[in-house]
Amino acid sequence: MKRIIALNHHMDGYNDIMFSLSIKYGIQYAQIEEENGNVMLFSIKEELEDTRTVNYFRDLLCYIFNTEPSNYFYTSSTAYEVSIYTILLAFVDSVRNNYNDRHYKEAIKRFHDSRKIETIDSMPVIHQLKNGKFMLTPTEYYQVGYDTRERIAPEKLKGNTQQQSGNRDKNKRAVYRNFNWNNLYESCHLYRSFCDGEEFYDAEQIFLIARNLCGAEKGKQHFLDIIKDREAEGYYHWKEILTAIIKGNIPLAPCEECEYCDCCQHSENMLLTAKPQRTEIRQTQKERYVSIEEVTKELNQAFQKTIDSYDKSIYIIKAQTGIGKTQTYLNYMKKADKSLLIAVPTHDLKKEILQKAINMGIQNICCTPDLEDYVLSDDLKREIDNLYTVGAGEYVLKYLTGQLQKLKHDDSDYVNILAYLNALKSAYRSKGHIITTHARLMHMKQEILDTHEIIVDEDILRTAINANSVNMEELKIVRNSGIFNGAVQSRLNYLCMNRGYHKLDKLYFEKDDELMKKISGLQSNICDLLNSEYVYITSKMIHYLTDNPLPQSQLIILSATASPKLYQEFYSERRIDFYECQKAQYKGRIIQHTDCSYSGYVLEKNPDRISSLYSSAKCDEIITFKNIEQEFNTKYHFGNVEGLNSLSGKNLSVIGLPNKPDFVYCLYGMRAGLELTQTQNMHHQRIEWNGYSFSLNTFKDKTLQDVQIWMLSSQLEQAVGRARLLRNDCTVTVYAGFPVEQAEFRR
Numbered sequence: 096m097k098r099i100i101a102l103n104h105h106m107d108g109y110n111d112i113m114f115s116l117s118i119k120y121g122i123q124y125a126q127i128e129e130e131n132g133n134v135m136l137f138s139i140k141e142e143l144e145d146t147r148t149v150n151y152f153r154d155l156l157c158y159i160f161n162t163e164p165s166n167y168f169y170t171s172s173t174a175y176e177v178s179i180y181t182i183l184l185a186f187v188d189s190v191r192n193n194y195n196d197r198h199y200k201e202a203i204k205r206f207h208d209s210r211k212i213e214t215i216d217s218m219p220v221i222h223q224l225k226n227g228k229f230m231l232t233p234t235e236y237y238q239v240g241y242d243t244r245e246r247i248a249p250e251k252l253k254g255n256t257q258q259q260s261g262n263r264d265k266n267k268r269a270v271y272r273n274f275n276w277n278n279l280y281e282s283c284h285l286y287r288s289f290c291d292g293e294e295f296y297d298a299e300q301i302f303l304i305a306r307n308l309c310g311a312e313k314g315k316q317h318f319l320d321i322i323k324d325r326e327a328e329g330y331y332h333w334k335e336i337l338t339a340i341i342k343g344n345i346p347l348a349p350c351e352e353c354e355y356c357d358c359c360q361h362s363e364n365m366l367l368t369a370k371p372q373r374t375e376i377r378q379t380q381k382e383r384y385v386s387i388e389e390v391t392k393e394l395n396q397a398f399q400k401t402i403d404s405y406d407k408s409i410y411i412i413k414a415q416t417g418i419g420k421t422q423t424y425l426n427y428m429k430k431a432d433k434s435l436l437i438a439v440p441t442h443d444l445k446k447e448i449l450q451k452a453i454n455m456g457i458q459n460i461c462c463t464p465d466l467e468d469y470v471l472s473d474d475l476k477r478e479i480d481n482l483y484t485v486g487a488g489e490y491v492l493k494y495l496t497g498q499l500q501k502l503k504h505d506d507s508d509y510v511n512i513l514a515y516l517n518a519l520k521s522a523y524r525s526k527g528h529i530i531t532t533h534a535r536l537m538h539m540k541q542e543i544l545d546t547h548e549i550i551v552d553e554d555i556l557r558t559a560i561n562a563n564s565v566n567m568e569e570l571k572i573v574r575n576s577g578i579f580n581g582a583v584q585s586r587l588n589y590l591c592m593n594r595g596y597h598k599l600d601k602l603y604f605e606k607d608d609e610l611m612k613k614i615s616g617l618q619s620n621i622c623d624l625l626n627s628e629y630v631y632i633t634s635k636m637i638h639y640l641t642d643n644p645l646p647q648s649q650l651i652i653l654s655a656t657a658s659p660k661l662y663q664e665f666y667s668e669r670r671i672d673f674y675e676c677q678k679a680q681y682k683g684r685i686i687q688h689t690d691c692s693y694s695g696y697v698l699e700k701n702p703d704r705i706s707s708l709y710s711s712a713k714c715d716e717i718i719t720f721k722n723i724e725q726e727f728n729t730k731y732h733f734g735n736v737e738g739l740n741s742l743s744g745k746n747l748s749v750i751g752l753p754n755k756p757d758f759v760y761c762l763y764g765m766r767a768g769l770e771l772t773q774t775q776n777m778h779h780q781r782i783e784w785n786g787y788s789f790s791l792n793t794f795k796d797k798t799l800q801d802v803q804i805w806m807l808s809s810q811l812e813q814a815v816g817r818a819r820l821l822r823n824d825c826t827v828t829v830y831a832g833f834p835v836e837q838a839e840f841r842r
Contacts, residue, residue, distance in 0.1 A: 098143050099172045100153045101165035104133035113160050119330065120159065120185035121299030123175035134165045140176040140352075144230035151210065151219070151231055152179055155186040158206070178352065179221070179229060180306065180345050181299050187339040191332040199335065213247050218343030222252060271366050274311035279369035284355040286365060290321060303348040305333070307365035309340045310347045363842075373779065373790045374689050374842050376834045380786035384680040387821060391419050397674045398423050401651050402548065408670040409645070411652045411659050415678055416816030417743075420653040421448060424550050428528055429457050435528045436547035438536040438555065442467070444738040445530050448552075452528070459527030463535055464518040466491075469511040478615075485614050486622030486641075489538060490606050492516070497608075533558040537643040544648045551650055553738055554657040554809060559645055560665065560766060562759045565619040565637045567591070573621055578613045579604075586625055594632050596761060596771040601628055629765045631758045631774075640762045645669075655816060656809035660801060664767035680837065683820035687829040687838035692792070694752050695720050708830060712748030715828065718814045719750040733810045736817055744823040752831040753810045755803075760794070763802040775799060784808075787834040807833050 104113065104126060113135070117123055124135040137156060143149050153164055159182070190206075191199045203217045213220045213232040220232045235248035279286050289295075289304050308314040315337045322333055339345070350361035350368065360379050362368040371377055394414050401410045414420055425448070428435050439445050442465040449462045466479070475498070482491050495512050502509035522529055523543055531539070533555045573579070574587040583604050602625055604610075614621060620641075624630075627639035645666065659673035691697060698705055698720070705726050709717075712727070721732035731742070733753040757777050765771055781790050784804055793800050815835055818827050829835050 097176070098139045098149050099169045100137040100139065100149065100156060101167050101169050102135045102137070102153070102156055102160060102162050103165050104135045105162060113162075116160055119298060120188070121181060121297050121302065122156070122159070122177050122185060125172050125175075129165075129167055131166070134167055135160070135162075136169055136172040138172050138176045140178045142228045143179075144224060144226075144228040145233070147234070148230045151212065152182055154210065155182050159185050159189045178299065178348075180348070181302050183219070183343070183345070184302050184305075184336050184339060187336055188332050191335045196335075211245050215344070216342035218339055218345075223346075224252070271311040271314075271370055274314070274366070274370060276317065279365065282369045283361070283365050284359045285353050288355075292325065297354060299352075300354055301331075302336075303352055304365070305337060306340055306345055306348040309337055309345075310364075310366050315341060371781065371788065371790075372842075374691065374832065376687075376689050376787055376789040376832075376840050378786060378834075379783060379788045382678060382786060382837075385677045387418070387679045390414065390676055390679045393676045394418060394420065395423055395426075397676065398427065398651070398653070401672070401674075402427065404649070404672075406670070407647060407649050408672050409650045409652065409662060409666065410672045410674075411654065411657050411662065412674050412676070413654060413657055413659075414676040415821060416655040416812065417819040417821040418676070418679070420655075421451070421552060424552070424653065425452055425455060425457070428452065428460075429455060431548070434459075434526060434547050436536070436539075436544070436549045437528070437530045437552060438533050438549065439530065439552045440533055440558070440737040441735075441739075442532060444552075444740075445532055447740060449530050452530075457528065459525075460530070461522050461525050461527065462530035463522045463532070464515055466515055469515045470507070471511055472508050475508050481615055481617075482611070484620060485617050486620040486624070486626075487606050487611060487614075490611060492519075494611070537645065539646070541647075544646050549646065549648055549650050551652040551654075553813075554654040555645070555652065556657065556661065556665070557806075557809075559643050560763065561641050562755070562762055563620055563623060563639060563641055565621065565624050565639070567633070567635050567637060569617065569619050570621075570624075570637060573614070573617070576613075578610070583625060590624070590630065590632060590637055594634070595773055596631050596765065597629075598765060598770075599628050599630065602626060629762050631762060638758050638762065640766055642766065656805075656812050658801065658805040658809075661767065661805055664798070667768075678836075679821055681820040683818060683823050683825045683827065685815060685820065685827045685829060685835055685838040686841060687831065687835055688841045689789075689832050690842050692752050692754075692832040693750065693830045694754050695722070698723060698751060708748075708750055712750065712828065715746045715748040716742055717748045717750060718817070720753070731817075733814060737813050739817050740819075742817040743819040744825055745818060746825050747815070747818045747827045749811065749814045749827060749829045749831070752833055753807065754792075755806060757794075760799050760802045760806075764796065764799045767798050767802070769796070769798055785834070785836070789832070789834055791833065811835055 122137065124137050127134045127136060139149075139152065143152070157163055187203065190202050194202050200217050204214070207214050207217070207219060211234060221229055222232065223229050233248050233251040234245050235251070236243055236245055238244075280290060285300060285304060289301075295301055305318055308318045311317070318337060319333060347364040347366065349364055350356055350359070353359070353361070360377070362371055362375060362377050367375060394412065397412050401412065404410065424435065424437065437448065439448060445462050449460065452460050471479070478494070479491055482488065482494060495516060499509060499512055502512075522531075523540070526546070529547065533551070536549070536551070536555075537559060570587065571591055574584070574591055579587060582602060586599070586602055604625065606622060623641045624637065624639050627641060629640040631638040659671055663671045705723065709727050716731065717727045717729040718731040718733065718736055719727050719729065721734065724730065724732045727750065733751070757774060761771055761775055775794050775796060777792050777794055779790055779792050781788060782793065782800065785808070793803055811829070811831060811833060812835065815827050815829060818825050820827060829838060
């Protein structure tokens with residue numbers, strides 16, 4: 096509850112003096128006529144904890160206006176709000192008016208001593224408590240013989256609700272060294288107006304400027320240099336006011352108190368606006384939001400326009416998670432003349448969409464089978480897993496077909512393999528709608544692609560191009576084994592003998608039965624490595640890109656996170672058509688903590704932080720890194736939640752910034768056309784992206800930055816999107832140093 100201070104208002108000739116003082120100091124009041132005379136009402140902007148603190152600021156106002164407290168009591172008022180720090184600085188100036196330079200501090204000290212106020216350099220100690228309220232240092236009474244005396248009781252500040260927040264230490268003066276005033280002039284409207292000599296009708300804004308400038312090194316003198324030629328502000332004793340700000344450690348004034356707050360791209364305070372701290376994320380561009388209905392209509396129109404195109408371009412329609420992309424193509428599927436081939440990220444999402452389509456009455460529809468749904472013997476599963484491990488996934492069907500010839504017809508493996516192959520054959524031969532996965536889409540035969548319109552649900556880029564690694568020791572074993580010869584053996588020799596980044600020619604070799612037998616049992620993806628064109632070689636590991644070509648057909652990609660720029664760089668031979676829908680405001684909330692990066696390295700090195708985060712998020716569903724998900728008792732991690740709907744409407748905690756090693760970004764950069772021979776260094780720098788300014792450990796090269804930002808933003812937005820905040824009033828708490836759209840940032 097805001098505190099209201101009531102003072103007697105003297106009429107007659109003194110009325111004009113009170114009004115002039117109000118204008119001079121920016122301390123406005125409401126005037127009420129009562130039976131025994133007029134009353135001035137002052138509404139205090141900050142919340143004050145106790146009556147003693149209220150009475151202190153009442154006494155300051157009495158001194159400034161040369162009056163006394165009113166006998167009337169008020170709990171509400173329409174009065175203009177005034178900050179306690181404005182009152183305090185006005186008091187310093189008022190005392191200086193009554194005393195000379197030598198004696199005004201003594202007068203202030205006597206004023207505080209008479210009220211038993213703890214001071215530092217004659218200024219009162221004001222605490223901001225953990226509950227956000229303000230109070231003087233609390234006192235307590237004690238007995239000395241028959242006398243009852245009062246003393247400071249700082250221990251009363253301890254406790255869950257009265258823990259001192261360190262407000263004074265946090266806002267020490269001159270914490271901003273080597274401050275660039277030109278940056279402040281460019282970024283702060285209020286400061287620019289001050290420098291340009293504009294007249295301030297609200298004197299409190301000048302105190303706001305003074306409080307902030309004193310927070311920078313040599314800020315006091317800088318303020319005096321600007322003010323010396325301004326006639327109106329010469330009525331104040333600025334040297335004494337600025338000294339009180341510095342000695343009293345008065346905190347920096349927040350930007351929300353500035354008259355330009357709504358039209359300026361500001362930070363927490365004026366100095367942070369010009370020199371933001373590393374952990375601060377600042378919004379530099381306001382987003383314009385429209386209704387969900389308007390975005391849905393726009394999405395449907397963009398989709399229909401794309402469907403009516405008949406070329407082999409890649410069409411990307413970018414729209415928010417949860418806006419209804421799936422429903423858009425299902426509605427079209429219901430009336431489409433041509434069959435659709437829908438590709439989604441996961442098998443679970445594939446089954447979910449199939450059920451939705453059936454519930455909508457869509458007929459002649461199927462989905463490609465998932466081998467995991469067919470119970471196979473452990474030995475057979477190990478053989479299949481090994482084929483995928485060594486990069487021979489396309490050989491699996493041939494292997495399964497060969498197993499049918501070896502197994503008895505009543506063997507359970509025979510029955511399940513046959514059922515799987517028949518289901519796959521039936522899906523491939525279907526003339527109706529087909530739902531499949533991103534991974535299977537890139538290995539479908541062209542005759543299937545030619546008879547269907549292809550719609551890709553979510554960004555397919557991470558499936559098409561991904562980074563993997565092979566142990567150097569195992570690669571040397573393969574090289575010395577004699578399994579390969581000719582061009583393949585030469586490639587193995589090259590990989591073992593070189594270091595650094597390399598772009599290689601495409602290498603083709605046949606994966607026949609004999610080769611599969613020879614490489615069976617290896618623990619590394621030798622086949623994909625040999626097929627890779629982009630590698631980074633160290634003494635212990637070889638990192639490489641697996642590059643699966645996208646179908647040479649028209650692709651319609653519906654995604655919330657796709658980067659058209661990267662599609663253009665990765666597939667420069669294709670025409671990329673991009674459309675981004677407008678955005679709707681979330682019904683739910685995103686609270687984002689940015690006090691550190693929350694990278695995997697930081698969390699692994701700080702188990703106490705993991706425990707603290709788990710305690711904070713124990714009531715939420717948690718999405719985090721795969722390697723520490725057991726620490727949070729969750730099954731959700733970055734990379735396995737894309738398209739997931741089971742978390743819709745639930746409170747989530749998304750913990751971690753899913754950064755990749757620098758060589759991963761460099762390999763992608765090479766795929767985008769960069770010529771690299773050695774690792775590019777990353778360093779902390781402030782960048783601007785998507786309407787935000789923030790600090791990121793990133794590259795100087797813009798292409799590498801784009802790759803990193805795409806990977807980070809897409810993973811975070813996909814995780815946050817699982818709550819479906821557009822239509823659900825729930826809360827997602829994010830712990831990451833990278834901006835999430837529509838988040839409320841906490842440092």
